Amino acid sequence: xxxxxxxxxxxxxxxxxxxxxxxxxxxxxxxxxxxxxxxxxxxxxxxxxxxxxxxxxxxxxxxxxxxxxxxxxxxxx
Amino acid sequence: xxxxxxxxxxxxxxxxxxxxxxxxxxxxxxxxxxxxxxxxxxxxxxxxxxxxxxxxxxxxxxxxxxxxxxxxxxxxxxxxxxxxxxxxxxxxxxxxxxxxxxxxxxxxxxxxxxxxxxxxxxxxxxxxxxxxxxxxxxxxxxxxxxxxxxxxxxxxxxxxxxxxxxxxxxx
Numbered sequence: 001x002x003x004x005x006x007x008x009x010x011x012x013x014x015x016x017x018x019x020x021x022x023x024x025x026x027x028x029x030x031x032x033x034x035x036x037x038x039x040x041x042x043x044x045x046x047x048x049x050x051x052x053x054x055x056x057x058x059x060x061x062x063x064x065x066x067x068x069x070x071x072x073x074x075x076x077x
Numbered sequence: 078x079x080x081x082x083x084x085x086x087x088x089x090x091x092x093x094x095x096x097x098x099x100x101x102x103x104x105x106x107x108x109x110x111x112x113x114x115x116x117x118x119x120x121x122x123x124x125x126x127x128x129x130x131x132x133x134x135x136x137x138x139x140x141x142x143x144x145x146x147x148x149x150x151x152x153x154x155x156x157x158x159x160x161x162x163x164x165x166x167x168x169x170x171x172x173x174x175x176x177x178x179x180x181x182x183x184x185x186x187x188x189x190x191x192x193x194x195x196x197x198x199x200x201x202x203x204x205x206x207x208x209x210x211x212x213x214x215x216x217x218x219x220x221x222x223x224x225x226x227x228x229x230x231x232x233x234x235x236x237x238x239x240x241x242x243x244x245x246x247x248x
Contacts, residue, residue, distance in 0.1 A: 014230060016157055017153070017230055018226075020156045021225075021226055024152055025149065042215070043218065046215060046219050050219045051222055054223060054227055055226070
């Protein structure tokens with residue numbers, strides 16, 4: 001297996017909903033001109049901040065759930 | 078072949094987004110009415126339909142308008158399920174069925190997520206909560222993103238189990 005395909009297989013599942021969510025709520029409106037509207041960057045910061053925080057927590061919990069030994073080892077270090 | 082079905086799902090989502098951009102209150106009753114019914118169960122308050130405007134609760138002094146319909150979330154949930162897990166289906170029939178199932182699941186989850194989001198928003202509105210730079214308006218926006226995204230993650234996790242996908246994505 002090539003390193004590239006290995007990297008693709010290691011993409012956390014939470015990345016898919018995160019990309020879909022940010023794409024639909026930020027990228028598509030930005031492409032349609034919303035980027036010039038007042039308040040867009042505040043909306044972008046809130047959207048990216050809240051969804052990114054939940055995605056990070058979800059990925060950490062998923063990692064700890066599926067790799068309990070490695071998660072414990074990382075904690076004891 | 079896989080890309081053709083992903084393109085089909087993306088097209089359906091973009092069509093729905095185009096429809097939503099020009100839709101009024103009456104066009105969105107199919108999603109607003111069941112959402113309001115759920116909000117009424119969760120809050121114990123009644124909402125009354127106001128022609129071409131939205132649903133209003135005099136007791137809560139809160140209005141649910143077309144912008145609250147959650148159609149953008151429905152599109153995200155549909156895309157996540159249909160496009161993100163399409164590679165788990167092998168036959169043409171199974172892929173069409175997966176797109177249809179993703180649509181039904183996205184609709185059902187939108188009703189639950191949106192009713193939850195609105196119920197929490199009503200509670201925050203009544204309490205007048207704010208935290209430093211998080212004004213009531215910003216808090217309302219952040220609460221909406223958090224509720225929607227949490228429901229999206231749970232939906233996708235359930236979809237992954239149903240589809241029999243592995244823990245790591247192969248996109």
